[in-house]
Amino acid sequence: MSGGENEWGRLMAAAQEGQAAPYRRLLDELRQWLTRFYARRLPPAFVDDAVQDTLIAIHEKRHTYDPERPFKPWLVAVARYKWIDRLRAMGRSATEELPEEIAVDDHESAVTSSIVLTELLGELKPAQAEAIRLVKIEGYSVEEASARTGQSGSLIKVNIHRGLARLAAMVQKQADVE
Structure with missing residues (x-):
């Protein structure tokens, strides 16, 4: 709490009077407080949504909110109701229990392949490497890659063709050496 709950009460009162700057400051400070509040009560994947719902x-x-009364109890009541809503929603969502002995794939070959690919792309001209990375690896269309790089669509295609060659x-060459 930057200014404490009394400060939050003053900021909320100012917001009720239509003052935008104090309201923005209040929401920024509340976002931080709510993130900590929900981080102790919810799984990490649900924290951001709970914070947004509460804001x-x-x-x-x-x-x-009555400016004559303390702000924090009002805030905690709103946050608590949203927390309960989130718990109910989690209870309704279907979950599958994982077996005790869950198989985990060996990622060594994927990591090795990624490292080798990064090294190989590093040997290309930057424009060729970027075109290949965007279109062939990340799945962008030629038009999307063109927009991201500033290269024309036909230049993207040429760079991919030349880079792959x-x-x-x-x-x-490396296979011949080995």
Whole structure:
């Protein structure tokens, strides 16, 4: 709490009067506090959604806050209701129990392949490596890659063709050496 709960009460009162800057500051500080609040109560995957739901609820219910009363109990009540809502939603979602002995794939070959590919791409001209990375590895369309790199669509295609040909030659040369 930067300014403490009394400060939050003053900021909320200012927000109720239509002052945007104090309201922005309040929401920023509440986001931090709510993140810590939910991090102790929910699985990590649910924390951000719970924070967002609570900030929306605070926005929608800000007119119910009485500036003559302490702010934190009002805040905790809103956060608690949203926490309960989140727990109910988690209880309704289907979960599957994992077996005790779950098989884990060996990722050594994938890691090795990734390292080798990164090294090979490093041997290409940067424009060729980027075109191959975007279109062939990350799955962007030629048009999307063109927009991201500033290269024309036809240049993207040429860079992919030339880059792949050069990669094939490097791999073939290395196979001949071994």
